[in-house]
Amino acid sequence: xxxxLFVPGDSPKKLDKGLASGADAxxxxxxxxxxxxxxxxxxxxxxxxxxxxxxxxxxxxxFVRVNGLQTGLIDDDLDAVVAxxxxxxMLPKADGGAAVIHCDAKLTAREAINGLPDGALxxxxxxxxxxxxxxxxxxxxxxxxRLKGLTWGAEDLSVELGAEANRDAQGNFLAPYQLAxxxxxxxxxxxxxxxIDTVYVDFRNEGGLKRECEExxxxxxxxxxxxxxxxxxxxxxxxxxxxEAIERAHAVIAAFAENPAAGTVGIGGVMYDRPHLERAKxxxxxxxxx
Ligand code: COA
Ligand code: MG
Numbered sequence: 001x002x003x004x005l006f007v008p009g010d011s012p013k014k015l016d017k018g019l020a021s022g023a024d025a026x027x028x029x030x031x032x033x034x035x036x037x038x039x040x041x042x043x044x045x046x047x048x049x050x051x052x053x054x055x056x057x058x059x060x061x062x063f064v065r066v067n068g069l070q071t072g073l074i075d076d077d078l079d080a081v082v083a084x085x086x087x088x089x090m091l092p093k094a095d096g097g098a099a100v101i102h103c104d105a106k107l108t109a110r111e112a113i114n115g116l117p118d119g120a121l122x123x124x125x126x127x128x129x130x131x132x133x134x135x136x137x138x139x140x141x142x143x144x145x146r147l148k149g150l151t152w153g154a155e156d157l158s159v160e161l162g163a164e165a166n167r168d169a170q171g172n173f174l175a176p177y178q179l180a181x182x183x184x185x186x187x188x189x190x191x192x193x194x195x196i197d198t199v200y201v202d203f204r205n206e207g208g209l210k211r212e213c214e215e216x217x218x219x220x221x222x223x224x225x226x227x228x229x230x231x232x233x234x235x236x237x238x239x240x241x242x243x244e245a246i247e248r249a250h251a252v253i254a255a256f257a258e259n260p261a262a263g264t265v266g267i268g269g270v271m272y273d274r275p276h277l278e279r280a281k282x283x284x285x286x287x288x289x290x
Pocket of ligand 1: 005006007008013014015017018029032033199227228229
């Protein structure tokens, strides 16, 4: 998944716009974009949207961002929306692998109640929203088969840290948030799931978004979350492997296949070794899953 677009779960108009946005996934939000007094209405709106949208022939993957385990709201969220058979849920404010295990158990119960196969719903966890979570970023490996991605957030973390800002005057993340970003990346790699970069809130600044996407791809992120439909095309473009990169990956794999005992091969005057082979396989796997 390259682009994952947040859509407030209480807005039928935005939900429909999200479907047409070209995003690989929609994150139907019941958490931060919904005021406490509108949670119940948002659950109902999200459920009826899911029921209609999930049967479309081509559609984005549909995830519901529920409220965190600490809020006392997550059970009502799941009781409402699992019946709509989303592809998965996004778990905010996850404190490590234990939070994913906890959430997994809650989903197992709802799948049984709704007659869905065991393990039908995936989980994407937001891994850096509390201070404690930073110290648990390495604990996701083996937590649950459901876990299909890790992402990170700077907004809730900056509140928790008591910070005045999370970006500098040029729009670059300050040190505590660069750390959170790196921990997400390493935590995801350790758990063998894709890392997904956080949102870029300055949604009219296309140049800034593009730069942040390119930096994320360079560092190993597989995709990025969006908050506005206008961000989707840029994200999809930057995170789609180019035809040239795909061709190079095929060439590397072919060269090693011809020389199975080789540690290094030369292609067009450039040396490639075993890590390059792994990278080529990764790129093709990613390209195949778009
Ligand atoms: N999903 C679907 N549609 C969206 C959208 C989104 N995330 N953001 C905006 N749109 C729609 C608007 O409704 C508007 O539709 P219209 O032309 O039919 O009126 C159109 O896209 C253009 O929107 P625009 O006027 O540029 O922005 P806005 O002022 O209406 O909305 C936000 C700005 C930030 C409120 C809006 O983008 C939003 O709600 N984003 C998601 C917020 C969220 O989920 N946050 C939680 C995660 S951090
Ligand atoms: Mg939040």
